[in-house]
Amino acid sequence: MFKVMDKNSTISPSNIGTKAYNLYFLYKNGVNIPDTYCLPNKYCADFIISNGLYDEIKKMVYLDNYDALKYKYLNIIKHKNRFKIPYSLVDVLKQLLKKNTLWAIRSSSAYEDTLSASFAGIYKSIIGIPSDLVILGKALRKVWLSSFSHDLITYMKNIIKLNPKEILEIILHGMPVIIQELINSExxxxVFSEHPVNPKHSEFFFECIRGLLEPLTSGMIWNESFIFDGNKVFSHFFEEQRLGFFAIKNINKNLLPGDKVQLFQENKPRIFSYFKKRSKYIHILRLPFELWNTPVLSDPEILKIYNTLSHVSNKFPKAEAEWTIKNGKIYFLQIRPITTQSNFPNYRFYLDHKGEFQGLGVSSGYAEGTLFFWKNKIDENLENKILVVHEMTPDLLPYYSKIKGIISETGSVLCHGAILSREFEIPCVILPKAAQLLRFFKKVAIDGYEGKVIKLE
Structure with a gap:
């Protein structure tokens, strides 16, 4: 089901945003999507006006530099708790309370998910929200206020080439939002309908995990990747997955690590081991042993995803799609054009005798620089440095325009950090245990095409 929560709003990217418009296209073409409710831009505009933000933003229009804009944004975020959901939205949200389910709230800006810009991970998305008016309202506020982030300014400045005035005009227009029923994924x-790292290949490129999608897009967990040409799977890479994220609404609050949790997976009960809580309704579980080293997708599931994306290739000839499976049913969560591609060959992990590590290249290019080991520490002097990080989190984004490259211990070809690296045109290599392996290195060269890290000093 797809429903716009305002009968007077036309279904267009300007009113409901690109993400929602693309989902509507899937829905109209018979593709299975989760129940989706779209809040058009008018509700965000009401939020801006009713909280006095309109006048504040209008004053900012005269700012002529990005640093001043970031400072003003910071003042808004500091006082985020004073902003209330407009009365015009209360009755709309009450319609959702009739469904006793968990929700996911995602941004749907008219500027994201386009041919020129993905905005991968830039705006806030929140999953595991119960049918509670107060909690839904707070989650919506977080998503809307992600328009006032330093990350967004950095992205719009460097990727879309907008000046401060143009950025503010986009905010005043209001950001549409989609509220989707959260599928408790198995x-x-x-999937990319064209190889993301070698566009000479027309085969589909898959990455998949067990459980919810979030840890894959954020680069925390990576299980399996392969290429599918419509007939067979090849270039299959498999990494053991022991942990997964799952949405569980009714769970014993007194569970301790190691306690047993029974979930129905693939139409039969399986015993998981409790690991820890991610949020109130999202939990990290240790997978049953029999799932650690088994392929995620069956051949019929691969073929069905392939056929679905091929079916909509008239509108999306080069597409990236997110999907999830529950009880054998495939749901498409979103679809967007591929914004960037770069070239690199197959990979493996090893160390030769010359101080050269072979990792996974996820963004092509060559760079030399001094290593900087990132430990949640803000250091403004990152010019010409190569960052070594555990994972490519959003707080790195303000430095993408300054650094020469990234070496990450976790991640994959299709995670948000890799997509952003390709959009910013900086080389990026995934190298497990990089902090330990490179601890005695001072200066290195990285080759994002070959996936190599080479010691220089």
Whole structure:
């Protein structure tokens, strides 16, 4: 089901945003999507006006530099708790309370998910929200206020080439939002209809995990990747997955690590081991041993995803899609054009005798620089440095325009950090245990095409 929560709003990217418009296209073409409710831009505009933000933003229009804009944004975020959901939205949200389910709230800006810009991970998305008016309202506020982030300014400045005035005009227009029923996934993944790292290949590129999609897109967990040409799977890479994220609404609050949790997976009960809580309704569980080293997707599931994306290739000839599976049913969560591609060959992990590590290249290019080991520490002097990080989190984004490259211990070809690296045109290599392996290195060269890290000093 797809429903716009305002009968007077036309279904266009300007009113409901690109993400929602693309989902509407899937829905109209018979593709299965989760129940989706779209809040058009008018509700965000009401939020801006009713909280006095309109006048504040209008004053900012005269700012002529990005640093001043970031400072003003910071003042808004500091006082985020004073902003209330407009009365015009209360009755709309009450319609959702009739469904006793968990929700996911995602941004749907008219500027994201386009041919020129993905905005991968830039705006806030929140999953595991119960049918509670107050909690839904707070989650909506977080998503809307993600328009006032330093990350967004950095992205719009460097990727879309907008000046401060143009950025503010986009905010005043209001950001549409989609509220989707959260599918408690057994399997999730991403698929590119053209190879993301070698566009000479027309085969589909898959990445998938067990459980919810979030840890794959954020680069925390990576299980399996392969290429599918419509007939067979090849270039299959498999990494053991022991943990997964799952949405559980009714769970014993006194569970301790190691306690047993029974979930129905693939139409039969399986015993998981409790690991820890991610949020109130999202939990991290240790997978049953029999799932650690088994392929995520069956051949019929691969073929069905392939056929679905091929079916909509008239509108999306080069597409990236997110999908999830529950009880054998495949749901498409979103679809967007591929914004960037770069070239690199197959990979493996090893160390030769010359101080050269072979990792996974996820963004092509060559760079030399001094290593900087990131430990949640803000250091403004990152010019010409190569960052070594555990994972490519959003707080790195303000430095993408300054650094020469990234070496990450976790991640994959299709995670948000890799997509952003390709959009910013900086080389990026995934190298497990990089902090330990490179601890005695001072200066290195990285080759994002070959996936190599080479010691220089």
């Amino acid at each position: 399997k999730s993944g991403l």
